[in-house]
Amino acid sequence: MNRVVFDSIFKRFDIYHTLEKEVTALLDHFPEDQLIHRKAGDCLWQEGESANSLLVLRSGWACSIYYHKDGSRQLLEIYLPGDVLGLCQIASGNRRTNAVMLTDGWVCELPHSSLLKLFDDSPNTAALLFAIINQRQAMLAERRITMTHRSAKQRLAHFICECHTRLLEIDENYRDEFLLPLTQQDLADTLGMSAVHVSRTFSQLAAEGLVQRHLFQLIILDATKLREIAAFDERYLKILWGGGNLSLIEQPPSIPISPAASGFSEDQDGRIAEKQ
Amino acid sequence: MNRVVFDSIFKRFDIYHTLEKEVTALLDHFPEDQLIHRKAGDCLWQEGESANSLLVLRSGWACSIYYHKDGSRQLLEIYLPGDVLGLCQIASGNRRTNAVMLTDGWVCELPHSSLLKLFDDSPNTAALLFAIINQRQAMLAERRITMTHRSAKQRLAHFICECHTRLLEIDENYRDEFLLPLTQQDLADTLGMSAVHVSRTFSQLAAEGLVQRHLFQLIILDATKLREIAAFDERYLKILWGGGNLSLIEQPPSIPISPAASGFSEDQDGRIAEKQ
């Protein structure tokens, strides 16, 4: 049952309950889908390939990478469990980047053709996808702002705050310690700095008692101060919905549904299998 | 008749012919819309405002701006005639940036509620909007790549190439000379460098016989070489369509209209950024 797919997509929305009925009603139209296991380093898609499905990352980390002609590379996006990958290629049908697993994990596919059914039957779903894309774009914009306007220390701090916040959104059990499955070279390629300087910057943050990193394990010692120096404002991470007039659906009677009522079972298992 | 609105949106698509019939059929559903004159410096929207319409820029330049707490600012996007502004706030209903006219110009509004009609009657239109957003995001990603990986000279060169290419797309009469209505401070805020360094960089480009700038008038002297040093690959500017299976419309009988009608051609060593 691909119930599970939708759960992982919609879980993170306040509006979950709003669309639930519609989504539920549509579920039976979809083909059975299966979870696929991927190992760290596995390729999810390659630049130039044609894109005919979305991927939902059920567990593990992944990223999209752009390779420069000179051999250097840039990590464009980091994907965490629950993220929907490939939204932007819905229309173009073409991958512009490579996507790679950073850890072991599970993904499942959602063919565009299935999506189409959703679109057709429920314009709201299209709107929902706009919302997700919107948030993605906000992240991209935020990173751009961060990268051009701020020092290396701020950039790294900001990135850590972002990961931390996103993880908490998925599972509030990630308190102030989590696995950050990126090498310093990966971080460098994400943040547009040299690996050497990432190392130095980590030392600096550690010296100030803000974070600590050992073997991909990251400990945040002083979240408040970290956010402060990063000028981190988590609002850009929120998926926004509703101010607009786009909703066909009558605004929900705002029934307070408990998190669990969504049928999502606190999925622990998948938690990042490391390697690397 | 807001025929004019759709023309300005769809003009730039190879797929124009594909959707034309549908769009035309729908036009009558829309309320009469009017062009609004805006002066340089006029505000189109402000951060925090609620968003309930799209704007189509009929003529003139505009930009979106993000203001930092410290008073500095960043120009996030530059809008040229024919661009659709505010797509990403369709779902969120909230403006995250400010938008300002850079020159005098005309805009017209398209309320989200009208859009909804389109969505409803024609899922293809939603897909089309995805395509536009996709391209926007590609631009954002490309700028990010450019800004973190390249020197000031390359960044400026790249930006000039981008503007030039976009202008040509609108009107091929822009040959190698056009008005670039941005002060050096604006350029600095766009490219993440200091105004002083923009000046120096222009001098450098001029010294190498690549471009010339005087009173906002920009002359490209050696487009080939400029693109070369900028590592500019215009493909990321193309609005892509079709590879996917999202199209409800029967694929057009493959009338050989333009190279890209099929969606994509041989995307090799691609540059291009992406967006998830």
Next chain:
DNA sequence: CGCGACTTTGAGTCTCATCAAGTTCGGTGG
């Protein structure tokens, strides 16, 4: 136990920001 991947540390260098002073140019008011 040793190899390889990752990280740390040091030294030298370069790009670009900042500060500051001077220049050009269009517009405005006398």
Next chain:
DNA sequence: CCACCGAACTTGATGAGACTCAAAGTCGCG
């Protein structure tokens, strides 16, 4: 018509942040 003003731009000097190169240290794993 001229003088002045301010915005935009140019040019020079100085310094900080970050890159590169290079070498040594750590750790997991076979």
